[in-house]
Amino acid sequence: MKSIALSAQSERMVREQDFLVSKTDLKGIIKYANQPFIEITGYTERELVGKNHNIIRHSDMPGGVFKLLWEVVAGGDEIFAYVKNSSKDGPFYWVFANITPSFDANGKIIGYYSVRRMPKRSALREVEKIYATMLEVERQYPNRKQGAQASMDYLLNFLAQHGASYDEFVIAL
């Protein structure tokens, strides 16, 4: 079973001084990756550039987080998010990402930019709990899209109960 194999994965740490950068087109196809980003993914630059950013997606990540991410950035705003990723060679790694749209001179979105840093360990304990519940919500739906919508709604509802916007909540962790 996949879950058993996943539990055996080891963790790779982002170094404190590193900024992991990638740029994508409007569809999330990787156009640029810096050296620290390339290194931690275990892929080569050639393997990353031109691929969908979901190449490093980890199955512990709820679809609802990515749905929210895309809604926010496609709407022209920035978002902060804790993301668990998979390396090509097996280990997972956590990042704290800031994702922003890039605009042309007319204010049209022409791509997206993500800068990731080492996450706070104390925050990860909270995030892991929320993401695990979001995944449980998603499992109740046979359809991936509906599951992502439901788990995003769960997250937004959770935030409303805590009286915080998503960014306020994530930054305060």
Ligand SMILES: Cc1cc2nc3c(=O)[nH]c(=O)nc-3n(C[C@H](O)[C@H](O)[C@H](O)COP(=O)(O)O)c2cc1C
């Ligand atoms: C700039 C940018 C950076 C992204 N970085 C990641 C990332 O590090 N890991 C990830 O799994 N998805 C990332 N995504 C989201 C992916 O595009 C995708 O929505 C996500 O992996 C879920 O893919 P799936 O629904 O095809 O499984 C990023 C998107 C953008 C626009």
